[in-house]
Amino acid sequence: MIRDETLSRRLTLVGVVLIGISLVLLVRLLSFQFRMNPEIKQALADQAKHRYQQTVEVLPKRGQIFDRNGHLLATNSFEYRIGISPNQVVDRQGVAFALAPLVGLPENRLYNLLQPNADGTFPPYVLLVSRVSAEVGQAIADLDVPGIIIEPLPIRIYPQGELTAQIVGFFAGSDGARSSRGYYGVEGYYQTLLAGQSKRVTRSNIPLLEESQTQATRVRDGMDLILTIDRDLQYLAQEVLEGFLAKDPTATGGTILIMNPRNNEILAMANYPYFQPGDLSEENMKYARNQAVADVYEPGSIFKVVTMALALDAGKHDLDWSYYDPGCFEAGGVAICNWDRSSHGNPDFAQVFIDSLNTGTATIYKEIGPYTVYPKLREFGIGSPTGVDLEGESPGILVEPGDSLWSEAQFLNNSYGQGVSVTPLQMLTAANAIANDGLIMQPHIVKARIDGGQVIETQPAATHRPISEEAAHKARDIMVRVLRESKEIEFEFPGYTIAGKTGTAEIPAPYGYEPFAPGNSIASFLAFLPADDPVVSILIKLDRPWGYWGSMTAAPLAQELLERLVVLMEIPPDDLRYQLVAQGGNPFAREY
Amino acid sequence: MSSDESRFLARPHTVQQPWRNQRRFVATLGLIGVVSLIIAALYLFQTSRSTISARELAEMNDYRARLERDNERVRAEIASLQSLPRVMTRAAEMGFRPADSDEIQYIIVDGYRYNRPIVTPTPSPTAQTAEQIYDETLGGWLRKQWDGLKQQLDSWRSG
Numbered sequence: 001m002i003r004d005e006t007l008s009r010r011l012t013l014v015g016v017v018l019i020g021i022s023l024v025l026l027v028r029l030l031s032f033q034f035r036m037n038p039e040i041k042q043a044l045a046d047q048a049k050h051r052y053q054q055t056v057e058v059l060p061k062r063g064q065i066f067d068r069n070g071h072l073l074a075t076n077s078f079e080y081r082i083g084i085s086p087n088q089v090v091d092r093q094g095v096a097f098a099l100a101p102l103v104g105l106p107e108n109r110l111y112n113l114l115q116p117n118a119d120g121t122f123p124p125y126v127l128l129v130s131r132v133s134a135e136v137g138q139a140i141a142d143l144d145v146p147g148i149i150i151e152p153l154p155i156r157i158y159p160q161g162e163l164t165a166q167i168v169g170f171f172a173g174s175d176g177a178r179s180s181r182g183y184y185g186v187e188g189y190y191q192t193l194l195a196g197q198s199k200r201v202t203r204s205n206i207p208l209l210e211e212s213q214t215q216a217t218r219v220r221d222g223m224d225l226i227l228t229i230d231r232d233l234q235y236l237a238q239e240v241l242e243g244f245l246a247k248d249p250t251a252t253g254g255t256i257l258i259m260n261p262r263n264n265e266i267l268a269m270a271n272y273p274y275f276q277p278g279d280l281s282e283e284n285m286k287y288a289r290n291q292a293v294a295d296v297y298e299p300g301s302i303f304k305v306v307t308m309a310l311a312l313d314a315g316k317h318d319l320d321w322s323y324y325d326p327g328c329f330e331a332g333g334v335a336i337c338n339w340d341r342s343s344h345g346n347p348d349f350a351q352v353f354i355d356s357l358n359t360g361t362a363t364i365y366k367e368i369g370p371y372t373v374y375p376k377l378r379e380f381g382i383g384s385p386t387g388v389d390l391e392g393e394s395p396g397i398l399v400e401p402g403d404s405l406w407s408e409a410q411f412l413n414n415s416y417g418q419g420v421s422v423t424p425l426q427m428l429t430a431a432n433a434i435a436n437d438g439l440i441m442q443p444h445i446v447k448a449r450i451d452g453g454q455v456i457e458t459q460p461a462a463t464h465r466p467i468s469e470e471a472a473h474k475a476r477d478i479m480v481r482v483l484r485e486s487k488e489i490e491f492e493f494p495g496y497t498i499a500g501k502t503g504t505a506e507i508p509a510p511y512g513y514e515p516f517a518p519g520n521s522i523a524s525f526l527a528f529l530p531a532d533d534p535v536v537s538i539l540i541k542l543d544r545p546w547g548y549w550g551s552m553t554a555a556p557l558a559q560e561l562l563e564r565l566v567v568l569m570e571i572p573p574d575d576l577r578y579q580l581v582a583q584g585g586n587p588f589a590r591e592y
Numbered sequence: 593m594s595s596d597e598s599r600f601l602a603r604p605h606t607v608q609q610p611w612r613n614q615r616r617f618v619a620t621l622g623l624i625g626v627v628s629l630i631i632a633a634l635y636l637f638q639t640s641r642s643t644i645s646a647r648e649l650a651e652m653n654d655y656r657a658r659l660e661r662d663n664e665r666v667r668a669e670i671a672s673l674q675s676l677p678r679v680m681t682r683a684a685e686m687g688f689r690p691a692d693s694d695e696i697q698y699i700i701v702d703g704y705r706y707n708r709p710i711v712t713p714t715p716s717p718t719a720q721t722a723e724q725i726y727d728e729t730l731g732g733w734l735r736k737q738w739d740g741l742k743q744q745l746d747s748w749r750s751g
Contacts, residue, residue: 004610071671071676072668072671075664075667075671077665077668078664134661134662134665157672159671159674159675163675163676163677232676234676235677235680562693563692563693564691566693567691567692572698576698576700583700583702583703
């Protein structure tokens with residue numbers, strides 16, 4: 001009995017001791033949980049986080065860019081960065097043998113990269129090649145090498161190449177999409193919309209734990225953009241321009257712009273020299289800007305259509321107006337001369353533009369006065385950016401009364417497009433006011449944005465009415481007569497009524513102007529058709545052509561362009577169009 | 593009667609032996625142990641299943657990402673093959689050339705109202721997220737069982 005009681009007492013004692021130790025451990029555990037030194041607690045938490053979690057940025061897909069008919073102009077693809085964790089590689093020789101030809105490294109060098117450091121430890125990661133194509137990446141993945149790390153790197157693809165390169169712009173930056181962005185053209189202007197929104201996600205290596213998002217609630221892919229550009233018309237414009245430049249011995253470049261004057265959609269915008277997308281060399285980057293919106297030039301006589309329209313709208317001049325043409329006269333200390341420096345008698349208002357008489361337009365400006373002319377020019381958009389949705393637009397140059405460089409001579413020069421600088425887009429936008437019954441619409445290049453399944457169409461918006469409808473119609477009729485009656489313009493296009501005007505601007509040289517010298521002018525031509533119901537307008541600008549005059553170089557080129565353009569745009573000759581309209585059809589419904 | 597004897601006699605004869613208490617204690621402990629083991633086994637089973645599912649999910653996500661990348665690559669390749677400069681070159685090789693305006697003949701059909709077709713922008717195909725049918729709640733599990741049962745009944749009825 002005594003033994004039992006002793007045993008019982010000892011067991012109780014052992015139990016109490018064990019419970020005591022357990023309690024101490026429990027209290028200690030609880031203290032770790034609830035009353036730990038915050039610094040130690042943070043250090044432990046950081047250590048755990050570092051071991052079990054990683055924060056990564058989930059990148060959105062950049063929006064794609066299409067032409068108006070759904071042809072891809074810019075899309076995404078992937079290249080791959082290849083790395084390896086040498087400590088996970090067992091058969092180093094075999095891996096080096098298999099990988100070497102794929103990553104482009106000598107086999108012995110690759111084998112050395114897989115070896116441990118001098119202290120016997122392995123580096124956690126070794127970069128093998130910074131970029132390989134998708135095919136090579138897939139071939140490496142198929143090898144199923146343990147420890148290989150294949151990271152996809154998004155890249156931008158421009159399937160149409162140089163055809164739309166200056167319109168679309170380009171996407172560039174260092175590795176990965178995070179530090180890259182769009183430059184120039186649509187890529188630059190719509191960078192935010194195309195880029196979308198990324199999110200940072202903290203992921204646990206323990207599969208059961210949910211990922212926590214530290215920034216945006218979800219990855220928002222970039223919007224897709226549908227441009228107003230018609231790929232076929234763009235190709236036509238580029239081919240026609242390239243064909244001319246290949247034959248001309250002095251021409252250095254040019255621009256062809258095709259628009260819908262009714263809503264100022266840009267249908268084609270071809271420039272030479274071209275830009276090669278994907279080539280970021282300094283030489284190529286010189287041509288990245290879109291010359292049709294970024295480069296200014298003195299428009300010369302095609303600017304007379306603006307002079308004509310604003311004069312008709314100002315009310316001081318009508319079709320019966322006439323003046324005595326001396327061939328040359330002096331005003332403001334400079335000589336104002338016609339292109340042929342000879343008198344044309346007593347031409348009326350329309351004849352001034354048919355014969356492109358500088359003395360006539362200067363006289364008209366003189367009679368209207370600068371304080372009426374310049375506000376009107378502003379309304380035409382001269383001297384201000386058009387607001388087109390392309391990055392890198394230039395506002396042009398318009399010197400006005402009050403500016404130190406302004407003079408009466410400058411004012412009179414402006415009447416025939418000298419002393420004023422415009423971009424090709426500004427010039428055609430101003431001329432489109434005549435085609436569109438006096439109303440200027442906002443020029444634009446994005447027809448619609450696609451956000452997920454939602455299509456947001458760009459609504460045409462009027463920005464100015466510089467002239468009345470009546471003045472616009474009168475100006476249009478004179479422009480039709482210009483192409484029909486001018487003896488100098490080499491342009492013939494039977495079956496269609498076309499309104500147009502040619503222009504020639506001298507290029508100033510360091511030693512002064514050298515008139516009529518081949519390769520020393522900017523020749524241009526603008527037109528819209530059908531004149532009574534315009535559906536398309538064009539502007540051709542040629543830099544330094546051998547033929548000098550716009551009527552001899554740009555006009556025949558316009559004819560070549562229009563002959564194929566009416567086929568592509570299905571614009572029937574006037575008589576057929578009238579028959580279609582008489583039957584209740586609408587040949588020019590909304591598409592263009 | 594000695595005092596020891598009287599004390600012995602005074603003890604109620606229903607008092608249990610000490611070993612019985614110990615046995616009960618051990619049995620209780622054993623029961624707790626068995627229940628704990630069952631719970632632990634269930635927990636382990638559930639955890640391993642979740643882990644396997646999570647790993648499969650991760651693999652499927654990787655596979656989906658790879659397919660999406662492949663799709664984008666193929667889309668870019670198709671667009672490059674269909675690019676206009678390439679198509680025009682090929683057409684020229686095959687003997688085609690652009691038509692001039694004087695080679696086009698328009699035919700007016702009496703009474704036919706010609707309207708140019710309106711091209712409206714269409715959204716590009718985007719990856720559709722699969723609708724989640726069951727979630728991992730008790731309700732989701734019950735629904736899954738019920739649907740399974742219903743499916744079995746339907747197949748049995750249809751023979």
